Amino acid sequence: MTAETEFVPMTVLDELLQFLKEDIPAGDVTSDAVIPDVDCNAVIRAEQDGILAGIEEASILFSHFDVAITSRKRDGEAVKKGDAILSVSGKAKQVLLVERTTLNILGRMSGIATRTAVMAGIVKRENPACRVAGTRKTCPGFRRFDKKAVMIGGGDPHRMNLSDGILIKDNHLALVPIEEALRKARAHSAYKKIEVEVESTADAVKAARAGADIIMLDNMTPGQVRETIGVLKTEGLRERVVIEISGGIDEGTIRDYAACGVDVISMGALTHTVKNFSFSLEIQPPGQL
Amino acid sequence: MTAETEFVPMTVLDELLQFLKEDIPAGDVTSDAVIPDVDCNAVIRAEQDGILAGIEEASILFSHFDVAITSRKRDGEAVKKGDAILSVSGKAKQVLLVERTTLNILGRMSGIATRTAVMAGIVKRENPACRVAGTRKTCPGFRRFDKKAVMIGGGDPHRMNLSDGILIKDNHLALVPIEEALRKARAHSAYKKIEVEVESTADAVKAARAGADIIMLDNMTPGQVRETIGVLKTEGLRERVVIEISGGIDEGTIRDYAACGVDVISMGALTHTVKNFSFSLEIQPPGQL
Amino acid sequence: MTAETEFVPMTVLDELLQFLKEDIPAGDVTSDAVIPDVDCNAVIRAEQDGILAGIEEASILFSHFDVAITSRKRDGEAVKKGDAILSVSGKAKQVLLVERTTLNILGRMSGIATRTAVMAGIVKRENPACRVAGTRKTCPGFRRFDKKAVMIGGGDPHRMNLSDGILIKDNHLALVPIEEALRKARAHSAYKKIEVEVESTADAVKAARAGADIIMLDNMTPGQVRETIGVLKTEGLRERVVIEISGGIDEGTIRDYAACGVDVISMGALTHTVKNFSFSLEIQPPGQL
Amino acid sequence: MTAETEFVPMTVLDELLQFLKEDIPAGDVTSDAVIPDVDCNAVIRAEQDGILAGIEEASILFSHFDVAITSRKRDGEAVKKGDAILSVSGKAKQVLLVERTTLNILGRMSGIATRTAVMAGIVKRENPACRVAGTRKTCPGFRRFDKKAVMIGGGDPHRMNLSDGILIKDNHLALVPIEEALRKARAHSAYKKIEVEVESTADAVKAARAGADIIMLDNMTPGQVRETIGVLKTEGLRERVVIEISGGIDEGTIRDYAACGVDVISMGALTHTVKNFSFSLEIQPPGQL
């Protein structure tokens, strides 16, 4: 186990076992009925190219059920179609027990990491100081792992949840004026950054003046982003704030946005529209051990 | 609440609250800091065409936090871009509390239902007796809702989990011969159907003879499927079994497979590669109530 | 540990620890107050003849508390009064901690297995193709173990719970006609067997024609059962269905029912009216180690 | 709801919902598939004579699922075969959801209460000051309800669990001498009664002298019990202690034991060997409302 897994094994294992219970509320009736008490080897292979994520979670699950990991690649590693990414050895029933849950985790996390790495690569080539970030648009029940996959792919996790940071959005501003919102937010605690979502240059300036730490330019064109950054510079406010853009950014447009000089580009699609990364698990019968 | 929600409100609410805890482990610091104690109206709109799913879950969440539902469409209904699908009224803080979790649920479930309905439509036009089915390739932590969305889209849920049905796959058959597996499975209990995954016509015949209730033809071409069904008919075995096909079926090929005379076409992509259905939630300030 | 225990150790251990918490919400005050920190040997003996069940659960509990199992018989084994069935060695306080919970589990499970084996034996001698089955009339909180004990005694577990199979009973048929119920059930999913409970020959025929996989003849006399099976044969429907009988069957009548040619005899009394199997646990003081 | 239920609704409801989850881990597939969204009336009837217990638990379950209780008898009431004991009205699906769990609870609890009342009646007629008591030989997972049923039947619950009282038994005395055990127990806390299990008159005297509050005479004949009580009187120790007897007492012998002048007779069989009390639930179709 690497240092990372040892860190919060308690809660990660808890969540992984919840996933398993979802798949096995009352035993695996097929294995119970037909599988003899034999050992086996098994290997998980990538069926496409990309960036691995979920290896650590897979390892925790196999280990918890006394299936030994005989070799594995690491989270974040680039793999090619056909590569063996995890080889295990143990009771056949135990391998079958965690097979589907493990592949589901690997498939989604590697899918996210691969996409994030692609987007981060485009951005970095255009603007080395700019980062790609996730959002809270994750699959319910899988937030922690979606966020981790974004990080493995080279993205910034952004705030983890509503308790984790102050982000004043359009729906807040429908209820309270921007300056009042920022004043209250600053009075709340000295220990959290304050982000404001704005849709106009004027509001961006207002937010920066009122003490926002981060300004999210929502659904602006690259031209509008450039103009807004220009005005912030003129007003001497650019240095004080992190500039994030969000909304409708995809492979086709991300390069233009990165070129505008923003600090962070956040994309809901990194976690809300995931293409599964295809893996297979093959068991070798005991005679072949 | 419709009859469907009343059915297992206990465990559904439990799971929905878990999703909320994931997003709010220790309060919503933004609302805490900046939002006054006011009421508001809010409306969720579809930002694309498709089939709705998750309305019931959204309703349970809003209701649990004393936000009244003033109008809503129903799960399974077809909607157009711009349609209001759920209107609510209550404390602004409560609406903000469940906003993201609700949209995440609606977005994924409606995405699944919409895709399933499209695939089921193609199949039905070619072969009215044939059904599309889900698999266990769901997002960990969201299984129940992924399966429900498949059903709302007109699909067969297939087995819910490893406790729910006997399915003898290639990895089982690497460990025990097909006839022995079927004999053991039948001795286990008289109360469960037995499915076998095969990769050849010969194994399909063997499985049908040995008492399989369902035969899954894995990764066969339409030609191989037709040949296998032909041989089963010749041997007088076709009537005894349900024929499922699986593996690498997509929009381009599903019509050909349906035309082969199979009973069920199962597709992992219905739940492992989901395109988010886009919704927005807009709060109307108290002055506009 | 045998292969069976390794299968779902997670949830089984969870449930066993819940049982322990029920007996020890806040420590064992007696041992805390009076027992020194010494090791001991202990032996559990059968105080009657019968079939063992619960050995695996007892082993999991002792092992979890670092009490070594020095010898044990196996679940399903026939034992005589006085036989040592489990010998352990460890901290005296730990043995005392799990003593009562372990004996309660062994006593109920072995009681169920012993009774099931007796009934299954009678049936088998009369009709080797016929099986005894349990029902859902189990002790709340102990379902999993009641069902397992039935299986250890040679019985069919029947459906585990309401999520596990479709069984249309008299209370359903008070609300929906039999053919409509069967049509809806078949449309629900291709992956579950459908059972119907009937009280007349006519309904049995109706159910078989409408596609029932299993027909439960409820509260019929042996004569009525024979007549119903006869009509099903005449109609060419016997082969298509599993015939289960249920209701008021006991040691005195079960042989006659088995002789009727039914496939399964289900009995609520196997789990709702259990005679405890008597065991004792004796600790040997450290001086005698 | 009576005052008793209002007392710890939180934890009782939690446990009852756990029982329900055991029966419905993932929905009621039969009702889901075949039952329309209709209301119904339903009545639970006793199918034998006896003492009711579990009415409160049944009421909590029905109420939690919005099924109205239209009339009901009370826990502890004597009923005759055919009596309606609980009538309800609500959604048919909800009634079906809790039917089996409710009947399982009622059947076991009423079985225990009925048996306890019979034994307590025999004892009371012989010795009005003497009480029947339960033990910790309950069904794992159902302890709280087994104990409550004993109380409803007129029995003393005895200690609820290992945290609840100090009881020094033979296995403790194999590890520590009786006087030392009592000295340590008294030093532990001034707030708990101390019980000692003894197998001889000499040990009974020793325990009373060393400060035991309760002495359990284990497996003694009525003659031995009389002799022991006599010696305790002679020594002036009888007044200081409660005398409990236990071990192998049944309908045939309990009267003789009661006549010996003991204070409590505890019986494992009250909860470890329960005869189910038979109830039926019948749904009336909506046309008959």
Add this chain to the structure above:
Amino acid sequence: MTAETEFVPMTVLDELLQFLKEDIPAGDVTSDAVIPDVDCNAVIRAEQDGILAGIEEASILFSHFDVAITSRKRDGEAVKKGDAILSVSGKAKQVLLVERTTLNILGRMSGIATRTAVMAGIVKRENPACRVAGTRKTCPGFRRFDKKAVMIGGGDPHRMNLSDGILIKDNHLALVPIEEALRKARAHSAYKKIEVEVESTADAVKAARAGADIIMLDNMTPGQVRETIGVLKTEGLRERVVIEISGGIDEGTIRDYAACGVDVISMGALTHTVKNFSFSLEIQPPGQL
């Protein structure tokens, strides 16, 4: 209920019920045994002067058990000895059920709020821009409520837990140099403030230069604090950072520290050494209703 309680009722209620379970694992045996099914009024009074906290928690608990709140003061309100702070009306058994847990919560939270308000008052009079803050030195199991009480008393909650903010302390700096730590922390995410604990002026300057958002001066005398702030000003770094001091500050010294021009004074003693605020609850018998 005020807006604040409605905010996360789910998790707050969960935690409050956990506290109750701790006090009532298996019912309230005293009330069960002796209290009749009667209603009562009850009033909680302050037995000292101070600032109230815990009223909201008390209200949630009483309401959950159907005890009506007839009048109450608000969290944060100043009260005098003898003031009625909460009056309730309901079943006597329910009032008794939550009495102790409620008083324990009120006593600790009001104790913390009162002390915080005293310290914040001293600070504010000396330096209106300076705030008092809590730490993570809270009672395990009560963190959320300790932090809330600090806020009610006018303090800054500081970071809630290890997931909530980056604070590089001496034990981290024993393992990694300060500049490297800050570089890594900034690369981690753009969304969290970074705090560094330093013990010298030189390290404070180093931290500010390397991009720290907050600098905690640990265990410095007022003179050292003044000197450090002076150097930061000279270097043009004072504006960029929040200055927090911590370590050994009490009623006697806090005024001097506030006068140094720091932004925040954090004090472990606010939550690790709490003087209980004394409250009484008096029940009025039904005759006096």
Add this chain to the structure above:
Amino acid sequence: MTAETEFVPMTVLDELLQFLKEDIPAGDVTSDAVIPDVDCNAVIRAEQDGILAGIEEASILFSHFDVAITSRKRDGEAVKKGDAILSVSGKAKQVLLVERTTLNILGRMSGIATRTAVMAGIVKRENPACRVAGTRKTCPGFRRFDKKAVMIGGGDPHRMNLSDGILIKDNHLALVPIEEALRKARAHSAYKKIEVEVESTADAVKAARAGADIIMLDNMTPGQVRETIGVLKTEGLRERVVIEISGGIDEGTIRDYAACGVDVISMGALTHTVKNFSFSLEIQPPGQL
């Protein structure tokens, strides 16, 4: 691990991990960001004199995270300022993970044990038969550990919770007369001691006559206590009851009360007004291993 910890490791570990989750809901972002994967040694030192408590809990936490304990003092041991009380060795990230939670536990428990030992010492010197006892005035969520610390300091834990013993207080007696309360309590069960709180000599006599096992004299002066004990002796009732006093007893008055001849002196302040015991944890960098 000592025998005590092995006793209920399950539930104790569960509670300790809950405490940790409170501090680390989603990982330790500081260590994640800045700490390399290195081993370290660390030592916890007392920063004051007193009695240790919480060593066992600290050991369980470190061990659970694979941090080896290289030396430690024992619970109940007297320590001096500067003493090393626990030395550990393991991954630096793991040590940092449990540091604060461990110190919070040690600080509170040792604070309680130290205070209890001081009070028990005063009492013992005056009246060797008299004990100091805790109450239920503990910090919510920490009851088990507050009570254990009282015991380690030499105190009687008193009843653990409302399920653990019968204590009839003023609020009960406002609802039911004292003799009736005692009669009902005795009829409830033969297995629990019955305590009554009284405020007058007359009520003390009444309670003793009616069968109370323990009488708590509430808020009496030493003179009133002496008088009450005198009357009880005169009436021949003193031997039958344990005499407890409670209410407003502190360091200044406890000696006088002990001298009155009472059996137990209970003090809420032992757990509701705790002075933190100061400890430090210092990490030694890997170069110094």
